[in-house]
Amino acid sequence: MSFLELRNVSRSFGVGEAKVDALRGVDLSVEPGGFVAVMGPSGSGKSTLLTIAGSLEEPTRGEVLIDGVSLSRLSRNEKARLRRRTIGYVFQDFNLLAGLTAVENVCLPLELDGVSAKRARAIGMDALEELGLADRSNHYPDQLSGGERQRVSIARAVVGERRLVLADEPSGALDSVNGEAVMRMILSACKTGVAAVVVTHDAHLASWADRVVFLRDGCVVDQTTAPPSPESFLQPLSGLEDPSSGL
Amino acid sequence: MSIRHAILALLSTGPKYGLQLKQEFEATTGDVWPLNVGQVYTTLQRLERDGLVESDDPGSDSAHNSFLVTPSGEAELSRWLNTPPDLAAPPRDELVIKVLCALKVPGVDVTTVIQVHRRYLVELMQQWTRLKEDEADFDLSFALVVDAELFRLDSVARWLDAAESRLRRSSMEPRNESGAPLLRRRLVRWR
Ligand SMILES: Nc1ncnc2c1ncn2[C@@H]1O[C@H](COP(=O)(O)OP(=O)(O)OP(=O)(O)O)[C@@H](O)[C@H]1O
Ligand SMILES: [Mg+2]
Numbered sequence: 529m530s531f532l533e534l535r536n537v538s539r540s541f542g543v544g545e546a547k548v549d550a551l552r553g554v555d556l557s558v559e560p561g562g563f564v565a566v567m568g569p570s571g572s573g574k575s576t577l578l579t580i581a582g583s584l585e586e587p588t589r590g591e592v593l594i595d596g597v598s599l600s601r602l603s604r605n606e607k608a609r610l611r612r613r614t615i616g617y618v619f620q621d622f623n624l625l626a627g628l629t630a631v632e633n634v635c636l637p638l639e640l641d642g643v644s645a646k647r648a649r650a651i652g653m654d655a656l657e658e659l660g661l662a663d664r665s666n667h668y669p670d671q672l673s674g675g676e677r678q679r680v681s682i683a684r685a686v687v688g689e690r691r692l693v694l695a696d697e698p699s700g701a702l703d704s705v706n707g708e709a710v711m712r713m714i715l716s717a718c719k720t721g722v723a724a725v726v727v728t729h730d731a732h733l734a735s736w737a738d739r740v741v742f743l744r745d746g747c748v749v750d751q752t753t754a755p756p757s758p759e760s761f762l763q764p765l766s767g768l769e770d771p772s773s774g775l
Numbered sequence: 776m777s778i779r780h781a782i783l784a785l786l787s788t789g790p791k792y793g794l795q796l797k798q799e800f801e802a803t804t805g806d807v808w809p810l811n812v813g814q815v816y817t818t819l820q821r822l823e824r825d826g827l828v829e830s831d832d833p834g835s836d837s838a839h840n841s842f843l844v845t846p847s848g849e850a851e852l853s854r855w856l857n858t859p860p861d862l863a864a865p866p867r868d869e870l871v872i873k874v875l876c877a878l879k880v881p882g883v884d885v886t887t888v889i890q891v892h893r894r895y896l897v898e899l900m901q902q903w904t905r906l907k908e909d910e911a912d913f914d915l916s917f918a919l920v921v922d923a924e925l926f927r928l929d930s931v932a933r934w935l936d937a938a939e940s941r942l943r944r945s946s947m948e949p950r951n952e953s954g955a956p957l958l959r960r961r962l963v964r965w966r
Contacts (some may be wrong), residue, residue: 567897569940704922715908731893731932732925736902736908742890750890752898 529558529596531723532581534760537590538746539576558723560691563715565726565734574727575620575696577743581725582617582694583607589656594692600672613641616685622677624669624684624766630676631656631665634684641688655683659709675702682710686717693717693724698734701769711736754765778810778818783844783852786828790843793819799841804919807924827851870931885942889935896932900925 539551550573558564566574580584580592583599592599594610597704602610611617616637624633634655635648643651656665659679669677678698693714699707711733714724726737734740742750778800785791785799793815799818800810819842822828827848830840844852870892877888 568866569936699816712908716777729936730929731900732929733883734897735904735925737901740894740897750894752894752901 529559530593531560531562531595531724533557533593533607534577535591535593537577537580537587537592539580539585539588549746551580551587554743554746554748556581556725556741556748558692558725560721560723561718562739563718563724563737564726565737565740566725566743567729567734567740568730569729571651572743573746574743576746578617578694578696578725578727582615582654582692583611584617612637613689614691616687616690616693618678618681618693618698619683620696620700622681624677624681626669629668630661630672630680633669633680634687637684638688643688651687652683655687655713656680657711659683660706675706678702679706679710682713686713686722690717690722693722693726695724695726697728698726699728699730704732707733730735777855778814779822780855782815782818782822783827783848783855786842787849787852790831790841792841793838796842803912803916805920807917807920822848867953871934874935877959881901886939889939893932896928896935900928900932903928 534554534556537551537554538549541548541550554573554577556577566577568574576585580587583594583602594614599607624630625636628636631649631652634645634652638648638651639645646712649732653662653665656662656679659682661676661679661683664672664676664680667676669680671737672680678700679702681713682695682698685695695714698714699710702710707730711726714726715736718724724737726733728734740752741748781800781803782796785796785803791799792814796819797810797812797815800815803810816838819828819830823830823833823842827845828842829845830842832840873892874885874889877883877885903921903925907918907925
């Protein structure tokens with residue numbers, strides 16, 4: 529069964545002349561352990577899709593199910609608990625708390641969820657270390673570079689017993705090596721059964737996902753099928769000689 | 776890709792046999808570019824003819840000989856390593872030509888054509904990334920080869936993104952009467 533399911537989800541903003549259909553009848557399901565990337569041009573509805581999947585916003589039409597339960601049937605409190613415990617969210621603008629250090633930002637959701645301060649800190653430190661930030665753990669967000677803040681927010685989204693990670697452009701401010709570290713971290717969460725949806729317009733990063741969904745004008749227009757096997761493109765080198773080499 | 780120079784590079788650490796060169800070439804390129812042993816022998820014969828390598832037993836069957844690089848072979852290798860390949864002339868890219876042609880064909884939705892190619896590129900990239908996930912931590916050459924391929928495919932995917940947004944914008948703008956883009960008109964006049 530899918531862990532996350534969007535059924536015919538639409539979302540519009542404004543009315544009349546100013547009405548924008550940000551999503552139109554989107555269906556999407558992600559199995560536990562599934563890793564889906566969503567690609568699409570700016571304004572195609574990627575962030576809207578993610579905020580609705582994360583119960584931060586309501587769809588205008590359609591239904592969102594998490595672990596088989598329709599979000600429309602949950603109370604405010606139940607939704608808040610779901611967001612704190614089950615869903616890890618990486619916002620496009622990182623959303624770190626300015627008064628907390630990097631490691632405190634990472635462990636906050638764990639502590640809110642009843643994990644002891646000491647244990648939460650150890651888990652937080654491990655996650656930061658994996659992203660190469662061990663020596664920045666006691667810095668405040670305004671003492672971190674954009675890419676460092678981004679990695680802190682990813683660490684925060686994957687720690688604990690998350691079952692769904694939703695990340696909006698998680699590598700926008702990162703160079704390719706750090707972008708790769710982030711995707712590896714999400715992938716290793718998926719290997720333990722976490723479902724993940726990552727929004728990106730970078731094909732390099734999207735290629736870490738098992739499935740890539742293409743969004744345009746609020747609709748899913750295409751998605752990848754099983755990729756071709758490596759043997760099909762690893763062929764003996766022949767006819768590729770540089771003519772100037774004298775061969 | 777020059778097998779000739781790759782062989783000179785492999786010989787720079789000491790004399791080697793043809794079969795050994797084939798195996799080392801494949802290992803150095805992360806096993807991404809299999810090489811047939813016949814190509815290695817042909818290349819060695821030509822390198823010998825040009826005085827860039829020497830065999831320990833000239834005139835006999837190259838399969839049983841070991842080869843070493845000569846001083847002029849070393850000079851050639853150094854020249855090659857430090858000479859940028861010719862990237863100045865744009866290659867005749869088949870994908871670019873397909874998209875340009877699609878613009879001319881009535882009833883063809885260019886955005887759909889672009890998406891077909893984009894999906895194919897992303898699927899290929901997924902495959903390369905999969906290889907990296909399994910092995911790249913252990914083998915530097917392999918990781919470098921895979922990265923090179925991913926960046927190459929990525930640049931094509933980015934070009935498709937740029938083409939799509941350019942199309943979108945141009946469909947919203949009024950056409951200039953001649954139909955020819957301004958920049959191209961200017962370049963034509965320059966010539
Ligand atoms: N609160 C809002 N009020 C009005 N329109 C909105 C609102 N939020 C989003 N939109 C519109 O909905 C569309 C989709 O926005 P969304 O933020 O989902 O795009 P996106 O794909 O995430 O783009 P980007 O790549 O630039 O982040 C856009 O046209 C946007 O202007
Ligand atoms: Mg967005």
